[in-house]
Amino acid sequence: MPSPEGRFTTDRLVLRPFEESDTQRYLDLLNDVRVQPTAWAKYIVPLGPKWLEKLKPMINEPLFLAAIETKDTGEWIGVTDLGTMNPKNRDVYFGIMLVPEHWNKGYGTEVTKWMVDHAFHWLAMHRVSLEVYETNETAIDLYKRVGFVEEGRRRKSNWIDGRWTDVISMGILEDEWRARKLQS
Numbered sequence: 001m002p003s004p005e006g007r008f009t010t011d012r013l014v015l016r017p018f019e020e021s022d023t024q025r026y027l028d029l030l031n032d033v034r035v036q037p038t039a040w041a042k043y044i045v046p047l048g049p050k051w052l053e054k055l056k057p058m059i060n061e062p063l064f065l066a067a068i069e070t071k072d073t074g075e076w077i078g079v080t081d082l083g084t085m086n087p088k089n090r091d092v093y094f095g096i097m098l099v100p101e102h103w104n105k106g107y108g109t110e111v112t113k114w115m116v117d118h119a120f121h122w123l124a125m126h127r128v129s130l131e132v133y134e135t136n137e138t139a140i141d142l143y144k145r146v147g148f149v150e151e152g153r154r155r156k157s158n159w160i161d162g163r164w165t166d167v168i169s170m171g172i173l174e175d176e177w178r179a180r181k182l183q184s
């Protein structure tokens with residue numbers, strides 16, 4: 001929910017509007033060899049300046065796109081988005097990408113929970129959907145923790161690190177989200 005100052009905040013983080021100047025950081029993050037194979041099903045290669053130009057128009061596509069900063073130091077730690085997939089069915093795709101130096105601090109869980117809450121409570125979505133690669137165990141555990149369930153697999157559809165791996169579809173429905181809220 002928006003804070004009194006009109007900013008979107010979680011306990012420790014600020015989610016502010018993504019700006020064109022964030023695009024270079026986004027590309028740097030995507031170029032990090034620890035990140036690229038977890039978030040990118042295309043060729044694992046250095047993404048040069050042409051990608052900067054390709055990314056810029058994408059800024060306006062998602063329903064919700066935010067740069068994530070820490071509240072205390074204002075450090076840029078990543079990006080998150082809800083990209084409209086199907087307005088008629090109120091089904092939105094969730095995405096998150098954090099700077100590796102900030103992994104395992106609970107930020108991913110904090111942001112994902114907030115984005116899911118926001119999608120249902122403020123944006124009136126019916127579903128939140130995502131795709132995750134089978135090798136990305138941290139992300140799969142995180143999504144399950146927040147209430148996503150596995151809905152299917154595209155078997156052996158993504159070549160990662162010398163082998164074919166599954167792409168897993170996950171989702172959470174508004175009723176499931178509401179039931180979890182009542183429990184907590």
Ligand SMILES: CC(C)(COP(=O)(O)OP(=O)(O)OC[C@H]1O[C@@H](n2cnc3c(N)ncnc32)[C@H](O)[C@@H]1OP(=O)(O)O)[C@@H](O)C(=O)NCCC(=O)NCCS
Nearest residue numbers: 038039096097098103104105106107108109132138139141
């Ligand atoms: C996937 C990703 C978003 C996870 O973010 P994260 O901030 O590391 O996630 P969390 O810190 O909430 O959870 C990770 C682990 O840290 C643990 N953790 C949670 N809070 C913690 C804290 N305060 N201190 C230390 N560890 C903590 C969690 O229990 C979790 O453990 P597990 O992996 O054994 O389940 C991040 O790794 C990332 O951006 N990866 C690259 C892009 C990517 O994969 N995006 C998703 C594509 S589908």
